[in-house]
Amino acid sequence: MTTFHELDPVDAKISARDVSVFYGDKQALDRVSIDIATEYVTAFIGPSGCGKSTFLRTLNRMNDTIASARVEGEIRLDGEDIYRSGMDVVQLRARVGMVFQKPNPFPKSIYENVAYGPRIHGLAGNKADLDAIVERSLRRAGLWDEVKDRLADSGTALSGGQQQRLCIARAIAVDPEVILMDEPCSALDPIATARIEELIGELKGRYAIVIVTHSMQQAARVSQRTAFFHLGTMVEYGKTSDIFTNPREERTKDYITGRYG
Amino acid sequence: MSPVIPLLLVLALGVVGWLVARARARTFRRSDPARRPHSLPGYHAWFVALCAGLPAGLFALVWSGASQGLVMASVLADPAARDLPAFGITRDAILAEARALATGQAEAAFHPLARALVPAFEHALRLYGGVGVTATLVLGFAGGAWAFLRLRPEFTARTQVERIVMGLLLGASLVAILTTFGIVASLLFETFRFFEFVSPLRFLFGTHWAPDPMAAVGPATGEAYGALPLFWGTLYIGAVIAMLVAIPLGLMSAIYLTQYASPALRRWVKPMLEILAGVPTVVYGYFAALTVAPAIRDAAKAIGIASASSESALAAGLVMGIMIIPFVSSMADDSIAAVPQAMRDGSLAMGATRYETIRRVLVPAALPGIVAGVMLAVSRAIGETMIVVMAAGATARLTANPFESMTTVTFQIVAMLTGEGSFDHPATLSAFALGMVLFLVTLALNFIALRVVKRFREAYD
Incomplete structure (x- = not known):
């Protein structure tokens, strides 16, 4: 049901097979299969309600927080089934980090926001280690120079774009293998958006990055692989350049030429 | 004077004003169908009803309180009141008895002086009651008439009603606030009287508490x-x-x-x-x-x-x-x-x-x-x-x-x-x-x- 373009074989970090998601009786996602690799940024595009965010949230089991949600199929992280019974969800989420649509820093200091993950996972042996992790994470998120003199200020006092980079720093701080981004720029202005896109380019290769976006231009700018979702199915998957210049499905073509969505 | 009768009159005035004003407002539309009046007839009706009812109703309430004092003053000015004891419980009891007799709440009085005061009480109650009812009616009628005369197709009744309602809501919230002040004031007065006997410092920081309500008041x-x-x-x-x-x-x-x-x-x-x-x-x-x-x-x-x-x-x-x-x-x-x-x-x-x-x-x-x-x-x-x-x-x-x-x-x-x-x-x-x-x-x-x-x-x- 999905049209796959021919791709070079890669080592899949995450491989999903026939993943379906139900909210109560309503099916939100129908048999999605995809491989996600560390070498590429993978973008999920599609109109609202097409299931792209739902699929993203299955990858670190954030759907567990919704009581009525039920997942079928198989998702493997480094070959390990993340939905098997006895899977440690807490460990999983430390390995698969997430950045949300709206920046959601905790109402704590900038330092404490970044130190939150390392503290709960015991990653730092002492204060100096923790300081080093905080600095490294903020540097990687491109926020260090802006906040290094006011680490004790509240994270909620930053601008929207800075808050989102703080959330990225927070996710990076636990040294995840995958970072899921759920429309990370939808609440930001164009300049802050450009800054985040640049950051995604810098993080590519170190982490497997999956980004859900409404903006086709953004998908074209930041990603190397694109999956197009429509009405709960994954319609087409391939190299970003192929999807945008040479779509094989009528629906994909209609969407990227702006006929709907 | 009991406020019940004037308030009922005010209510009746309001209802009449409401009906009359609505009927009047409806003629605006009929007489000139091309121009739409500023407000619906209902708003004209409420404007007149509120103007007739609110000031008069407030007056009736205030008067029912204020007239008590006026009645008492005129009774005490009566020659029969000269025989009353100067102050204390007996004086209050006689007055209360006379009042009960005059208003028909009691049949007989124990104290002869109470009976002597009854005519004075009856007279004063009739006088101030009459004044109250008349003034309430005049006020209500004047308010209603003033409002009624302002009715025009272009009269902004809707906005006016909005303002009156806002005033009413403000008044309602003020009642709660003023009550708080009243509570403080009543406590404050007695508290100061207490501090005439005991110094505030000793009261707040003393460690011995053994008040004896029967003990004579002295320096200790x-x-x-x-x-x-x-x-x-x-x-x-x-x-x-x-x-x-x-x-x-x-x-x-x-x-x-x-x-x-x-x-x-x-x-x-x-x-x-x-x-x-x-x-x-x-x-x-x-x-x-x-x-x-x-x-x-x-x-x-x-x-x-x-x-x-x-x-x-x-x-x-x-x-x-x-x-x-x-x-x-x-x-x-x-x-x-x-x-x-x-x-x-x-x-x-x-x-x-x-x-x-x-x-x-x-x-x-x-x-x-x-x-x-x-x-x-x-x-x-x-x-x-x-x-x-x-x-x-x-x-x-x-x-x-x-x-x-x-x-x-x-x-x-x-x-x-x-x-x-x-x-x-x-x-x-x-x-x-x-x-x-x-x-x-x-x-x-x-x-x-x-x-x-x-x-x-x-x-x-």
């Missing part, structure tokens, strides 16, 4: 009015023991209900918990005095605490703590639930467990709301009367031993006001000073709580 009177043991007892029972019970239990049940309980369970447990707040405190008092206090005494005696008494601070504090659990838990519940879902998701997505999320993100974010809830609970606890009256005892004692009996400010207010002392004795007046202190402390606590809540609201906006 103040020595029996050191209220420190009462303040200590109040805080120890209400703010220490009760909070040691209510804060952990209330907070934990709020966390369980918001974060762990299934929606079905929450639907059952939350109202059950809130029922605790609806139980009359006298019932808690029985529970404390008959069940908890003896159990505590026996338990304390069993482990060798000889001083344990059958009325103890611990019993009162424990039961009071149970009573205020709903105050703490419902405020904590609300403020935890108000923490955005995004905070919870953010923490869970970092690989935090549910408990870590609660402890490190939700509770700190909700802390101002929780603190405010605790302060409201404390102010409720220290103002609580029935439980301490029944279970804490009457002995003013400065001790930290929770097994001994203690007494509180509220208990002493009850004791002083229900004693046999005369009203102007310092023992009775001390109740007002104690009430004043209690009022100020709870006011301060509520004020702080509201400030804290306000800061909390700004956290996410």
Whole structure:
């Protein structure tokens, strides 16, 4: 049901097979299969309600927080089934980090926001280690120079774009293998958006990055692989350049030429 | 003069004004269908009804109070009143009797002087009653006519009604505020009278409390009015023991209900918990005095605490703590639930467990709301009367031993006001000073709580 373009074989970090998601009786996602690799940024595009965010949230089991949600199929992280019974969800989420649509820093200091993950996972042996992790994470998120003199200020006092980079720093701080981004720029202005896109380019290769976006231009700018979702199915998957210049499905073509969505 | 009859007249005037104005407003539309009147006929009707009813109604209410004084003055000016005793209970009783006779509430009077005053009373009541009714009617009619004459197709009745309604709402909220000031004023007066006998410093910081309502007032009177043991007892029972019970239990049940309980369970447990707040405190008092206090005494005696008494601070504090659990838990519940879902998701997505999320993100974010809830609970606890009256005892004692009996400010207010002392004795007046202190402390606590809540609201906006 999905049209796959021919791709070079890669080592899949995450491989999903026939993943379906139900909210109560309503099916939100129908048999999605995809491989996600560390070498590429993978973008999920599609109109609202097409299931792209739902699929993203299955990858670190954030759907567990919704009581009525039920997942079928198989998702493997480094070959390990993340939905098997006895899977440690807490460990999983430390390995698969997430950045949300709206920046959601905790109402704590900038330092404490970044130190939150390392503290709960015991990653730092002492204060100096923790300081080093905080600095490294903020540097990687491109926020260090802006906040290094006011680490004790509240994270909620930053601008929207800075808050989102703080959330990225927070996710990076636990040294995840995958970072899921759920429309990370939808609440930001164009300049802050450009800054985040640049950051995604810098993080590519170190982490497997999956980004859900409404903006086709953004998908074209930041990603190397694109999956197009429509009405709960994954319609087409391939190299970003192929999807945008040479779509094989009528629906994909209609969407990227702006006929709907 | 009873305000009932004038008020009924005002109501009738209003209804008539309403009907007439609506009929008039409807003719506007008919006479010139091309131009739409500014307001619907209903608004014209309400404008006239309110203009006719409101000033007249207010006058009738004020007059019913003010005319009492006028009636009394004219009765006292009557020659028959010269034989009245100068002041005191007898004078008031005669006047009350005469009034009852004049208004037909009584058939016979014991005092001959009362009968002599009846004609004067009847005359004055008739006079001022008549004046009141007439003035009310004139005022109502004038208001209605003035409003009616202003009606035009382009008259902005809709906006005017809006303004009158706003004024009414403002007036309603002022009543509550003015009542608070009235309470303070009435306490303040008696409190100053008390401080004529006892110096405020001795009252606030003295450690000996043994007022005797029968004792003659002399220079040594103040020595029996050191209220420190009462303040200590109040805080120890209400703010220490009760909070040691209510804060952990209330907070934990709020966390369980918001974060762990299934929606079905929450639907059952939350109202059950809130029922605790609806139980009359006298019932808690029985529970404390008959069940908890003896159990505590026996338990304390069993482990060798000889001083344990059958009325103890611990019993009162424990039961009071149970009573205020709903105050703490419902405020904590609300403020935890108000923490955005995004905070919870953010923490869970970092690989935090549910408990870590609660402890490190939700509770700190909700802390101002929780603190405010605790302060409201404390102010409720220290103002609580029935439980301490029944279970804490009457002995003013400065001790930290929770097994001994203690007494509180509220208990002493009850004791002083229900004693046999005369009203102007310092023992009775001390109740007002104690009430004043209690009022100020709870006011301060509520004020702080509201400030804290306000800061909390700004956290996410």
